[in-house]
Amino acid sequence: MMLFSFFHTGANARKLPHGAGGGAASSRYPSVRYRAGITLVESIVSISLLSFAVAGPMTLAAQSIKASGMARAEMIATHLAEEGLEVVHSMRDNASADDNSDGKTAWMTNVFATCDSAYGCVVDPTSHSASNVWNVVTPLPLQECSSACGNASIVYINPATGLYRQQLSGPLTAPFVATPFRRTVTLRGIDNPGTPVRQVRVTSVVTYPGYGGKTQTVSLSEDLYNWFPYLH
Numbered sequence: 001m002m003l004f005s006f007f008h009t010g011a012n013a014r015k016l017p018h019g020a021g022g023g024a025a026s027s028r029y030p031s032v033r034y035r036a037g038i039t040l041v042e043s044i045v046s047i048s049l050l051s052f053a054v055a056g057p058m059t060l061a062a063q064s065i066k067a068s069g070m071a072r073a074e075m076i077a078t079h080l081a082e083e084g085l086e087v088v089h090s091m092r093d094n095a096s097a098d099d100n101s102d103g104k105t106a107w108m109t110n111v112f113a114t115c116d117s118a119y120g121c122v123v124d125p126t127s128h129s130a131s132n133v134w135n136v137v138t139p140l141p142l143q144e145c146s147s148a149c150g151n152a153s154i155v156y157i158n159p160a161t162g163l164y165r166q167q168l169s170g171p172l173t174a175p176f177v178a179t180p181f182r183r184t185v186t187l188r189g190i191d192n193p194g195t196p197v198r199q200v201r202v203t204s205v206v207t208y209p210g211y212g213g214k215t216q217t218v219s220l221s222e223d224l225y226n227w228f229p230y231l232h
Contacts, residue, residue, distance in 0.1 A: 066211070070210060070216075073180075073210075074218065076181065076208075077181055077207075077208050077216070078206075078220075080155060080164060080181055080204075080206045080218075081183065081204040081205065081218045082204070082220060083123065083164070083204075084123050084185040084204030084206075084220075085185075085202055085220055085222045087125060087141050087142065088142070088185065088187070088202045088224070089202075089222065090134040091111045091134050091140075091142070092107065092224045094134065095107055095110065095111055096228065097227075099228065103197075104226065107226045107227065107228070108187075108196060108200050108226070109195070111142070112187050112196060112200060114140055114142045114143075114144055115142045115185060115186065116144075116187050116188075116189075117144055117145065117146070118186075119144075119145040119146070119149055120145060120149060120184035120185055120186035121142045121143055121144040121149075121168075121184065121186070122142075122143050122149060122152050122153055122167070122183065122185070123141055123142060123143075123166055124141050124143060124166050124167060125141055125163075125164075125165065126141075126163070126165055127139045127141045127143070128140075128141055142185065143166075145168065149168075149184050151171070152166070152167070152168045153166065153183055153184050154178050154179070154181075155178075155179050155181040155182065155206075156171075156176040156177060156178055156179065157177060157179050158176050159175070164179075166183065180208050180209050181206055181207070181208045182206065182207045182208070183204065183205065183206045184204075184205050185202065185203070185204045185205075186202075186203050186205075187200055187201070187202055188201045189201075197226060198226045199223055199224070199225055199226070200223070200224045201222070201223050201224075202223075202224060203221045204219070205217060205218070206218045206219075
């Protein structure tokens with residue numbers, strides 16, 4: 001008795017006997033090729049989905065690293081600006097305490113004269129005398145720029161100690177290395193622009209490169225007052 005295989009359906013359905021004329025091959029091989037094609041398409045789709053799934057977190061991680069770096073740079077810039085204010089503040093404290101003038105007008109005279117130009121000055125916290133830290137006795141921590149401070153405003157760091165410095169006379173050498181930060185400090189008399197007796201405004205500005213090289217600025221200001229003003 002002959003066995004028949006059916007392939008195709010509908011009105012034109014045909015049947016072939018098993019083993020007759022290669023009908024079995026013609027009914028099997030298209031099915032194998034179809035299954036292999038589906039597997040390849042599934043692989044491509046899977047890889048694409050995986051790529052999309054990984055790309056998002058990687059982009060987010062890269063942005064987070066950039067944001068973290070910029071936050072760190074802003075924090076350093078803020079501390080450098082605060083240091084500029086603190087140096088002038090300390091000099092005012094010492095000068096005011098040592099002011100023996102009749103009118104108590106020497107509280108900022110030497111300090112103001114050291115940093116009253118429109119170009120401002122740079123700050124070197126390590127520059128001071130042995131007995132008068134951050135006082136008006138030379139060498140002073142404030143160094144006035146006679147013109148635009150330019151490269152003199154570059155802040156240097158000692159990587160071993162974390163100490164930041166500036167120098168007006170020229171670039172610092174090893175172990176100090178240049179940082180991307182620049183700082184200038186300016187003083188302005190409030191009650192008397194030329195010779196302030198009671199009030200001086202100190203402004204410390206630090207700049208550094210941000211995203212795409214765009215300059216970022218941190219500017220802090222503080223008003224200093226004469227402890228013992230002449231009130232008559």
